[in-house]
Amino acid sequence: MDITEYIQLVFTDYTLRTITLGTAILGAVTGMLGSFAVLRKQSLLGDAISHAALPGIAIAFLITGAKDSNTLLIGALISGLIGTFWIRGIVSKTHLKSDTALGLILSLFFGFGMLLLTFIQKQPNANQAGLDKYLFGQAATLVESDVWTMAIVTGICLIVMLTFWKEFKILLFDKDYTKTLGFNTKIIDILITVFIVLAIVLGLQTVGVVLMSAMLLAPAAAARQWTNSLSVMVFLAAIFGASSGILGTAISASQNNLSTGPVIVLVAAVFVAFSFIFSPSRGLLFRQIRFIKNRRDLELHKTLTFMHHIAETHEDISHPHAIKLLNNFQGYTKNTLQKLVDKNYVQLNGNMWSLTKTGFETAANLYTKQSTKDE
Amino acid sequence: MSSAQLEIQLIACIVAVACAIPGTFLVLRKMAMISDAISHSILPGIVVGFFITQDLNSPLLILLAALTGIITVVLVEYIQKTGLVKEDTAIGLVFPALFSIGVILIAKNANDVHLDVDAVLLGELAFAPFDRLFINGTDVGPKSLWVVGTILLITITLLILFFKELKISTFDKGLAASLGLSPAIIHYGLMSVASVTTVGAFDAVGAILVVALMIAPAAAAYLLTTDLKKMLALAISFGIFSAILGYWVAHWLDASIAGSITTVLGFVFLMVYLFAPLKGIIAVMYREKQQRTEVSLLTFLLHLKNHDEVEERHVNHLNEHINWQKVRAKTVLDLALKNNMILIENNVVSLTKKGNDFTSKAIDYIITNEDAQIEDMKDDFFLFRG
Known part of the structure; x- marks a missing residue:
């Protein structure tokens, strides 16, 4: 029927x-x-x-x-x-x-x-x-x-x-x-x-x-x-x-x-x-998606801070470093790295990365800032 | 009394005891409605188990159905943990859904299943003695007697073995956890026992009676005592009493035994609810009235202490000044007189020494914000209570 x-x-x-x-x-x-x-x-x-x-x-x-x-x-x-x-x-x-x-x-x-x-x-x-x-x-x-x-x-x-x-x-x-x-x-x-x-x-x-x-x-x-x-x-x-x-x-x-x-x-x-x-607001699916997104953001922050720590030791903050250096740090993925590039915080050059000036400043203020823009 | 009648009463009593034990803990843990949820949601488990075993008393079926009961508990807790709805809503959502699945399963296979929803929900104790267990061809008694007997044995063994753990985790979860007892294991253990009992008993007495037998005796016992062992004993005796009396009422009315046992249980609970010496409704109302009079008395005495002027203490004046109705004023006055707290001379009221002491002490307590102490003080001063 x-x-x-x-x-x-x-x-x-x-x-x-x-x-x-x-x-x-x-x-x-x-x-x-x-x-x-x-x-x-x-x-x-x-x-x-x-x-x-x-x-x-x-x-x-x-x-x-x-x-x-x-x-x-x-x-x-x-x-x-x-x-x-x-x-x-x-x-x-x-x-x-x-x-x-x-x-x-x-x-x-x-x-x-x-x-x-x-x-x-x-x-x-x-x-x-x-x-x-x-x-x-x-x-x-x-x-x-x-x-x-x-x-x-x-x-x-x-x-x-x-x-x-x-x-x-x-x-x-x-x-x-x-x-x-x-x-x-x-x-x-x-x-x-x-x-x-x-x-x-x-x-x-x-x-x-x-x-x-x-x-x-x-x-x-x-x-x-x-x-x-x-x-x-x-x-x-x-x-x-x-x-x-x-x-x-x-x-x-x-x-x-x-x-x-x-x-x-x-x-x-x-x-x-x-x-x-x-x-959309309370559902389990979107909550899980938000959860994953938040975790990604946190990891992105972690990577940025880590880069900042490395860059700090050099006089020239934009001194290039090998991507391999990041490997012993679990927080980064190709995606997050690309995201950082998109935000103009990081420059990629072959196997090397270097922080830009904005990236360095953002990283330095990452945990002292009162309100973070969504990043 | 024929042997069938004896067997029915025996089964009913055993079920009553087997239910009263987990029921007591469910009531104390504020999880009484879980038993209702389990009793409904075991239906799909029973149906599936019946497809596999073709025997309502098979141990496999009981395990399968009990598993459904535990799934219910887990589901309820999962939904509750998401925070989307409150716990009671979670219960109310899960068990009707599972029950519906059970009903539909039965309806779809109505031709191959000798099982109907009425039987599961209501049971028929009267037929229990006719389904007998044979070992090597000898008749050893009704099957359900063996099923519920085994369950009772397991329950009692577990109760004795884990009494301390159950007690602590029921009354103080934090302490239980810090002592190294796992509240989660005890919780799920209790849930499993409740599920198995429900499943084992449904065939004999039906799912709803299981709920009644779990909650009502425990609730009645809880109104009579606050000692866990006494509460268990009382709950068990209420259960047995209702089982036997219920059987005879059903016999006399020629009606459902399960329904009649529940009705007797309801009657027992009503009696306890009305007449329990400390927690019963009449005792509570009496105490409330007593408190009201005594508070009025205290107000009255405070008024007397504050006013030395004769006109403020004249009987007629008091009536209008404190703005009480005649009856209440008279009760308060009589109470004060009986307790030697006031003297009345020429219709003028004055405090005695005892009344004065009492009032001063009461003021002390009131200004130091220890109002609760006044209750204890009353025992020292009052010869008669309000």
Whole structure:
């Protein structure tokens, strides 16, 4: 199936269109809110919350006896929030650290949810099948109304985020300052947390509890590498999230036996790996290149100083010396020597080199200069 | 109780103990979430191992999967070292990616693999007694019993052999390094034990329960004691208690054993979290209230010491002057009276000698910036605490 054909199919096929739209919106909203989670150093909160949502789904089902996805999501939202606030309680009131609190809530809530799910499965209610789709998510079960819910929640998120942008931003980077300015940090804090929980809960049906944390983190972590500005980061994260959703859906649709959730997560992981390596300012590749370049420069300096030491012993600073003399000094290569020639510090004459006047002066002042021009 | 039931409980108990030991150290080293990451990311290792061995209990599979666990740790540390993201983000990025690879591997080979993700994540203890190990045709018990038993033995041996090293490197990395113990070796050793335990136990109890069994007993024990040996012992007992009680709850509800053990663990932790004598939430809240009253008391006494005038020391005046609500004023006044620090005559409050001594000493501490000393002083002066 080629690409144009696929794109055509996206527009004509109901299921594919719904899933593509759903995953794209989901990716965008989780990317946006994930940026806040990552910057607040609450990356793993997403993992904990998504697991903690499971008992809520089960209890909502036990109470209503219906599999309406909205009621189940409300249950998930409530139990996710309980989990979040319990984590905070543990961290603030006891000496247990946040990692322990997260792991505790995650595993305990999830275990309790499993107990309830297996308990439900034994009940004589024919309606119960399919609850376990929330474990790993099944994008194929998305229907148009789910996409509408997502779109509405995303819209609310956007409005709230734009309205409170200043507050969110300032709380993110300087909590104490926010307090002294008279903002109610508690309310802003709760607002952000509620929206993060909401985004996680929305994604449960599509990618499931296990992989939801990656949806929250990966786009944001990738976006972080390209910019230092919050607004750009949020925007980029939304784009990365949406693209992983669309691409992931496309890849899983074109193959048999590929569930959408894991593919989306892997696509997002590829985005992250790409950003880690190729981001111009922070990326590993350019960092390594800069590293090598700096080392070359240092070696060039070393060679120049060495030449200077030799030249000093002669009355005529431009007295030629054999290149061989430099051999017992490791710092030079043909390239660096050529560079020195290009800068007019050194003159090469067959196998001999000699310092020029500028070269001699530069070398003499090399380590005393306050600011070095790039050389 | 049938022999199958006995065997299930035995396996659950052994897993609980095997998890509690590395779990205690993970909690103390603030690496609890690593256990969650390992428990998820071993999935591709298990799948690949299963392709090779075709046996979920084969030692090779356990080693392969444990290796994936260690790769996770190394990857997390590598990403963290690049400084591009924080540690927790690194964890959150690595394990879902590895887990996804595992899920996709299973899905792509669904026809040849008798392995599904639910089983890996949740386990099914109830089936464990039916997969038996035969040596020369004689039945020597369930396979998973042997697997987790061996792992427990190894863990205990390592714990006894390296207890001192573990203890030092957990609490003071610098000291451990300067004593010539390599913190890195201990770190990776602990990670390996955690990985092997997770892999060995997942088949019986599932990956999530492994996390619960590692963290919850240790966290509960940490709220009760600060002594490492006692903490280990408590964590182990919590684990065993939850394993047995959890089994019977599951039996009664006819639900997942792993889920029910976790729920019991959650209940145990909740109880400890609420009622632990020193670190429990109720004790903490009570102490906070006590502190608040005692600070008010000190303010009140300082006020009395500063004012000799009768009108400043009149009961009614105090109420409005220090601007306390009635109830709080009454609590503070009663406390001061009970401790013989003040006298009330004709509704005029005055300091007793003891109250005077206490206040002078407190002022000394406050102006020399040694406020912490006041806490100790309270023990000498107070007959009743706030």
